[in-house]
Amino acid sequence: MSKLQAPAHQNYDVVIVGGAIMGSSAAWFLSKDKDFDGRILVVERDPTYQNSSTMHTNSCMRQQFSTQLNVKISQFAAEFVKNLREYMGGDTRVPDLGIRSFGYMYLADNDGFADVLRENQKIQHAAGAATQLMTRDEIAQAYPFYNLDDIVLGSINLVDEGYWDGTAVFDCQRRAAKEAGVEYIQNEVVAITKNAAGTQVESVTLSSGEIVSCGQVLNASGPRANRTAQMAGIEIPVEPRKRFTWIFTAEKPLDRDLPLTIDPSGVHVRENGGGTYQAGGHADIDPAVDFDDFAMDHSIWENHIWPTLATRIPQFEAIKVQSEWAGHYSYNTFDHNAILGPHDEVSNFFFLNGFSGHGLQQSPAMGRGTAEIMLHGNYKTLDLSEFHFNRIGQNRPVSEKAVI
Structure with a gap:
């Protein structure tokens, strides 16, 4: 890892662990919510993203899933991609994209x-x-x-x-998030500290030594999702x-x-x-x-x-x-579907994990939904609660037959 960057502040409303397509989608949707004016910090190990799942993707989308919710998630992705410039406020730098x-x-x-x-x-x-x-x-x-x-x-x-051009969408969301005030740093979260009751994350510790207090933490760390969760005393099957x-x-x-x-x-x-x-x-x-x-x-x-x-x-x-x-x-070994929402005990620790190969096409809906649940406590558009973390402890898999 090249030179680490220190955060500009000691406290943030939201700390996002991982800045690839999921972390950046959530960051952008958070930043554009009219009810949110807090600070967001995105901590990314490698800002080249060269080994990220985002950059290794086949960059395709499909509606052929076996659950209606997954179909609707991809339908929003199609709408989002085809109308990206409009979603980005008419920014003329945003390319006119389509789906082949x-x-x-x-x-x-x-x-x-x-x-x-x-x-x-x-x-x-x-x-x-x-x-x-x-x-x-x-x-x-x-x-x-x-x-x-x-x-x-x-x-x-x-x-x-x-x-579809997933890299272009990723680049646009990341740029727009930064221009809206989201702070991206090259660093790594190496520890997470909770309160005495174990019900809230209070701070994250960075590889460079800084301790950053936070209101909420979003785990968007891709294949490293379980490592991040373990820092908070949580296990996820990813x-x-x-x-x-x-x-x-x-x-x-x-x-x-x-x-x-x-x-x-x-x-x-x-x-x-x-x-x-x-x-x-x-x-x-x-x-x-x-x-x-x-x-x-x-x-x-x-x-x-x-x-x-x-x-x-x-x-x-x-x-x-x-x-x-x-x-x-x-890869979500439990049911090959996303793990979203808050932890049922550590209530300000949120998941955006385990997409098992269909994450890029799901990133628009998942980023939007994650921003909604983090800011409002419920979903304003598409109800994604079917994918919440609590289904794992309840042994309630969401079966998806169409996994490639």
């Missing part, structure tokens, strides 16, 4: 998974999503490059589902899981857009633009990894990813990798 809606194509190779897609479609339609089920013949007509010998059903949505990405070209490019295709094996691949494609996956054995472990495992590509791609899309038999990287999911 090539869709997600879920492929089912057995009747059981096909039934899951049918049930999911009912939930998605009830929430207003435009999901279509496709027979094998319909898929072959629309996307003739697939090998569909083992496929019994597909599911796709071509409305507000596909690629750990870093390694996910691999490859960008490649094909000797025989496809003649139309490739939806983000989720093969029954779990391998996924999508159109990337400019004659390139992007594939992702992980090892069959999927343990938690060290926070700083971003080493590639080339055997996964040779033995699993490439053979799967070449089988599903025969034109991908002759391809050339252009770049590759490993990133981390902030």
